Amino acid sequence: MPTRSDADGRLRRSFYDRPTLDVARDLLGKALVHRRGSTVCSGTIVEVEAYIGETDPACHAAPGPTTRNAPLYGPPGYSYVYLSYGIHCLVNAVTEAEGFPAAVLIRALEPLEGIAAMRRRRARATQGRATARPQEDHELCRGPGNLTAALGITLAENRIDLLGNRLFVEDRGILVTRVVRGPRIGISAGIARPWRFAIEGNPAVSKPTSSRRPVALDGPARRE
DNA sequence: CGTTCGATGCACT
DNA sequence: GTGCATCGAACGT
Numbered sequence: 001m002p003t004r005s006d007a008d009g010r011l012r013r014s015f016y017d018r019p020t021l022d023v024a025r026d027l028l029g030k031a032l033v034h035r036r037g038s039t040v041c042s043g044t045i046v047e048v049e050a051y052i053g054e055t056d057p058a059c060h061a062a063p064g065p066t067t068r069n070a071p072l073y074g075p076p077g078y079s080y081v082y083l084s085y086g087i088h089c090l091v092n093a094v095t096e097a098e099g100f101p102a103a104v105l106i107r108a109l110e111p112l113e114g115i116a117a118m119r120r121r122r123a124r125a126t127q128g129r130a131t132a133r134p135q136e137d138h139e140l141c142r143g144p145g146n147l148t149a150a151l152g153i154t155l156a157e158n159r160i161d162l163l164g165n166r167l168f169v170e171d172r173g174i175l176v177t178r179v180v181r182g183p184r185i186g187i188s189a190g191i192a193r194p195w196r197f198a199i200e201g202n203p204a205v206s207k208p209t210s211s212r213r214p215v216a217l218d219g220p221a222r223r224e
Numbered sequence: 225c226g227t228t229c230g231a232t233g234c235a236c237t
Numbered sequence: 238g239t240g241c242a243t244c245g246a247a248c249g250t
Binding site: 087090 | 240241242243247
C-alpha cells in the first residue's frame, strides 16, 4: 500500500484525499505543528470531528458555496480556519477530492513542543476576562478554541497548504489503540451522526455535555 | 449533578 | 438583524 507520509513523517496529499471519516480516525495520534518565526508549537491530536458535504446540516457547506466556506471546496490537505462566536478561531483539515466540501475539525491536542509559548498565548487570550488560566499542560490545548489560541493559529492561517512548512501534520509513529466515538459537540443540527473521535481516556480531550457522552468503538451499541 | 449566560466578530439572509 | 463547529463562570436543583 502507498505510504501516506514522507521521510520526515509529514502527511502527504493522499492522506487527506480519502473518505473524511477515515481521515478523522487516522488523524488521532498524529502531531499538529505550527511554526511562526522561530517559535514552534505542536501537539498530539487527541480529538477530532468530521464535517462532510452539503447534506450534513452541521457542515459549513450546507448552504452551498459561499465566500467563507470556499476552502472546503478546494483541494484536500489545506487548512480551513474560521472565527467562531466572534472569539475563537477553529482549525480544520480539508479532506476528499477537490469539489467535494468536507473537513476534519481539530478539537484537542496533547501538547508536545512550545509549551512555554502556549502558556504565554493562553494567558494573553484571557487578559481582561474573569477566566481562569490553565494550570496543567493538558489543559492548554483542550477544546478547538483553546488549541488555536495556544498554537497562535488565526485567520491568517486560513487556506494554507498543510504540506508546507508553516502548518502541517506529522506521523511520529504513535499507535492509537483505544478510540471513542460519539455525537459532535456544540451543534444543533446533525447530532445523530456519530462523527466525533477521541483517544480514550486522554486528559486533553474536551469535556462534552453529559448528555452527549461518547462511546467506545468496541463497546455496546448505544440507545438513540 | 444540571442549565444559563456574557464576551465578541462576522458571514449570511 | 440573526445565529453561530466556544469557553468557563455562575447559578439552580
